[in-house]
Every structure is written in C-alpha cells, then in structure tokens.
Amino acid sequence: MKSNKQRRAEIKAHRLARAARVEAQPRVSNRQSGVCLSVLGIERADLDVLGRYNNTCVPPPEFYFARPFTCRDCGAEEIWTAKQQKWWYEVAHGHIDSRAVRCLACRRARRERLRSVGPGANLLGEQTNRLRALGRARPNEKAVAEVEAALQSKWWSLRVVAIQTMARWGDAEQVERLKAMVAARPADGRRYWSWERVAADAAMCALIRRE
Numbered sequence: 001m002k003s004n005k006q007r008r009a010e011i012k013a014h015r016l017a018r019a020a021r022v023e024a025q026p027r028v029s030n031r032q033s034g035v036c037l038s039v040l041g042i043e044r045a046d047l048d049v050l051g052r053y054n055n056t057c058v059p060p061p062e063f064y065f066a067r068p069f070t071c072r073d074c075g076a077e078e079i080w081t082a083k084q085q086k087w088w089y090e091v092a093h094g095h096i097d098s099r100a101v102r103c104l105a106c107r108r109a110r111r112e113r114l115r116s117v118g119p120g121a122n123l124l125g126e127q128t129n130r131l132r133a134l135g136r137a138r139p140n141e142k143a144v145a146e147v148e149a150a151l152q153s154k155w156w157s158l159r160v161v162a163i164q165t166m167a168r169w170g171d172a173e174q175v176e177r178l179k180a181m182v183a184a185r186p187a188d189g190r191r192y193w194s195w196e197r198v199a200a201d202a203a204m205c206a207l208i209r210r211e
C-alpha cells in the first residue's frame with residue numbers, strides 16, 4: 001500500500017505533466033484562428049458590434065456558419081455563407097432574427113418589382129407571365145425569338161425565366177445551351193455576384209427539374 005506522501009507526490013507529478021502538455025500545444029493567435037475558420041466557411045461574430053446594434057433578448061451568435069436554405073420564390077437550393085451573414089448582421093445591421101429567404105435572382109427580381117413605379121410599372125411582371133405561358137406550349141419561331149430577347153434583358157429575373165422556359169421546351173439544342181451555361185459557372189469566390197454564376201445555377205435547377 002502507498003503512503004500518503006507517495007500518493008501526493010504522484011498527484012503532483014501528474015499535474016506537472018499535464019501542465020507541460022498544455023504548454024507544448026501550438027499557440028494559435030486570434031488572427032490565425034480567423035484564417036482557419038474562414039477556410040472552414042465559419043466567421044467569428046463581432047459581439048461588440050452585435051451588442052450595439054441588436055436590440056433583442058436573443059443572445060447573439062459567437063460564430064456564423066454557412067446555412068443552406070430553399071428560396072421562397074423559386075425553390076432553388078442556396079447557401080447563405082458565413083461571410084454574407086457577417087456582412088448582413090454587422091455592416092447592414094440586419095435584425096438578428098432575420099434570415100436569407102430568397103436566392104440572388106429572386107432578391108433582385110423583388111427589388112426591381114418594388115422599385116418600378118409609374119408607366120410600365122408592371123412590365124416585368126407581365127413579361128414574366130408571358131414567358132412562363134410560352135413554356136407551356138410547343139415553341140414556334142416567335143416564341144424562340146422572345147426567349148432570346150429575354151436572355152438579354154436588363155432584368156436578371158426575366159433572364160432566369162427565359163432559362164426555365166428553355167428547359168421546359170427541352171429541345172436538344174436548348175438543353176445543350178443550358179448545359180454550356182452550367183459548365184461556364186465561375187468558381188466560388190470569384191465573381192460571386194456575376195450573371196454567369198446566376199445563369200449556371202438557374203440552368204442547373206431547371207435541368208434537374210426536367211429529369
């Protein structure tokens with residue numbers, strides 16, 4: 001049997017060994033850990049900023065994680081990235097309970113609808129409905145020309161409907177064009193807000209729905 005003295009010595013040695021192990025672990029600075037986190041798609045929240053601007057009893061998040069969501073308007077599967085969340089809550093001071101509910105194309109469409117006033121205010125809505133109606137019938141030359149024109153529209157949302165219409169028709173030539181759009185998708189991070197990216201995602205969704 002061990003004496004009390006022996007036991008105390010063992011406990012002390014054990015503690016020293018543990019302290020040495022902790023000491024030996026690589027120190028990670030806040031800056032470095034920030035870089036590691038962003039590689040994982042995680043952003044550290046600035047609790048100071050959140051505390052100043054968010055008047056709520058809900059405790060603010062310590063980190064932002066990428067959140068998948070389904071677009072309320074078109075049903076596209078989208079990711080609300082940690083970076084976008086940080087911007088939304090800390091720069092735009094969005095309410096802490098607010099969440100992304102629409103994809104980029106539908107957000108733009110909504111903004112365009114809300115912004116358009118005066119004569120032709122509902123032009124976008126009318127053109128959108130027309131294009132959708134074209135997709136329900138076999139295409140003729142005139143319909144194809146309208147879709148081509150819509151693909152050049154200043155309204156991205158109308159271009160997206162044109163892509164959906166092409167997918168509904170599903171002619172081999174149009175399917176090939178949609179596949180080319182998907183293939184031309186810019187890498188994530190590069191030109192994130194470009195039309196090419198929106199077009200590629202819209203084309204992919206439209207093609208998947210056809211299958």
Ligand SMILES: [Zn+2]
Pocket residue numbers: 071072073074075076102103104105106107
């Ligand atoms: Zn959408």
